[in-house]
Structure formats: C-alpha cells, structure tokens
C-alpha cells in the first residue's frame with residue numbers, strides 16, 4: 001500500500017548539509033502494523049511526517065495506494081491527508097476547550113456529511129476507544145490516557161487507510177500506556193495499516209515488524225531471539241513480530257515489495273496536524 005523509494009531528506013546548517021534520511025526504501029502492505037524505533041534526532045518524526053504528507057523529501061518517490069502523492073497539488077494533498085490518513089501525536093493535540101465529541105468530529109467538518117451523521121460516526125469512533133461515556137467532557141479535563149484515546153478516535157473517525165502515531169505513549173504512565181497499546185493491537189486485528197514511532201522497544205513489539213532508523217538509514221530491528229516481552233505487554237505482542245525480528249538488517253526494505261494494491265476504500269477524513277490543534281501545547 002505504501003512505497004517510499006530512494007527517499008532523502010537533509011537539513012542545512014550554514015553551508016553544511018546534514019542528512020536526516022539517507023536513501024530510505026520502505027514498503028508497507030495493507031493491514032501491516034510497523035513500528036519504528038531509533039535514537040532521538042534520528043529522523044523518526046521526519047519519516048512519519050513524510051508518510052503523512054506533512055513534509056516532503058528532498059529526493060525520492062512516494063506511492064500511496066497506487067498514487068504518486070508527491071506530485072499532488074497542495075489543495076489535493078490536504079484533502080488526501082484529511083481523508084486517508086489518521087494522525088496520533090505524543091502531545092494529543094486536542095482542542096482543550098472543546099468537548100470530546102467536538103474534538104473527534106473535527107476532521108469530518110471538511111466533509112459534506114450531515115451533522116447527525118458526523119455525530120454518529122464520532123460516537124462510533126469513541127466507542128472503539130471506550131470513551132463514549134465522556135462525550136460531553138471538555139478535553140482539558142481529561143487524563144493523559146483519556147486524551148490519547150480521544151485523539152485515536154479522532155484519527156479513526158474518517159476510517160482512514162493509514163494510521164500514523166508518533167510516540168503515542170510517550171507522555172503516559174504504564175497503565176495508560178498499556179491501554180493505548182491495547183487499542184493499537186485491536187486496530188491491527190481489524191486489519192488497519194499502522195506505523196507507530198516509539199522510543200520504547202517493548203511497545204514496538206506489538207507490531208508485526210519493527211524498523212530502526214540510525215544514521216539516516218532504515219533497517220529491520222532484531223529484538224533478539226527468544227527475548228520475552230514484559231508481562232504487561234506479552235499478551236499484545238504480535239506473533240509475527242518475533243518472526244520479523246530475525247530478518248537481517250536491510251531485508252525489511254525488500255520484504256514487502258508487494259506494496260501498493262490500490263484497492264482500499266477511501267475513508268472520509270481525518271485530522272491533519274492543523275496549527276490550531278497545537279493549542280493544547282501552549283501554557
């Protein structure tokens with residue numbers, strides 16, 4: 001479903017070019033759950049932003065469900081992102097003074113759906129994350145774990161083909177973290193395509209396979225043969241993660257070369273990283 005080929009990205013420091021992503025090739029099948037780990041500053045968010053069409057590579061190609069998305073105009077890009085990609089961020093990015101239902105409904109405001117239908121879909125998404133009973137509560141009054149569950153509902157409300165999560169448990173305590181990872185494993189079982197960036201190797205295990213970014217290069221990550229997941233997460237660990245863990249470095253780049261099937265039904269919308277969504281990050 002996703003094919004990134006020969007993607008590079010660099011930053012410029014004075015006259016020096018510093019590579020962030022260096023010849024990245026990444027193929028992800030529909031229904032795959034891929035986790036990405038790597039040290040701070042290694043380019044994980046940059047990769048996710050490119051996958052989410054929030055950023056463009058300097059060179060390379062990106063095909064999403066058969067469509068060469070880097071050549072889309074900015075208007076079509078925004079619509080594509082809104083309808084086909086759901087985002088979950090470490091800082092939740094909810095609008096604090098809006099209630100839970102209104103936050104989840106936001107991505108649907110760009111659609112032509114009736115208010116009634118928007119509400120119905122938002123409640124359906126909230127039910128999936130166990131937050132239906134809090135629809136009227138303002139986001140600012142939720143716990144971190146609850147905020148993230150609402151953010152996941154917002155990412156799901158358009159039934160997007162791809163869900164991108166950047167450190168979704170980075171700001172949560174262990175209990176909330178496990179609850180969020182449990183939701184991601186449920187989404188995986190539903191056949192959703194997910195890419196999750198995390199610092200936490202144990203969280204990364206719940207995916208079908210794990211990739212590591214280091215020095216701008218991407219490779220398969222090996223958890224170590226037979227190393228057990230910690231008790232709290234053992235039940236969530238994907239059976240195929242163990243298998244992919246033994247794939248040698250670099251093989252992941254080739255592993256899913258069966259990429260883009262182009263067959264997924266378009267979802268309706270989803271939250272992009274809109275500037276006003278960042279309101280919550282302000283003091």
Ligand SMILES: Nc1ncnc2c1ncn2[C@@H]1O[C@H](COP(=O)(O)OP(=O)(O)OP(=O)(O)O)[C@@H](O)[C@H]1O
Pocket residue numbers: 011020038039040041042043044045046047
């Ligand atoms: N807009 C930008 N301007 C300048 N430098 C940037 C910009 N965006 C990212 N960088 C730099 O690119 C590198 C990769 O950043 P990125 O945010 O992708 O890393 P990361 O792996 O997500 O790190 P972390 O784990 O800390 O979130 C870092 O060195 C960062 O400082």
Ligand SMILES: [Mg+2]
Pocket residue numbers: 044045046166
């Ligand atoms: Mg990051």
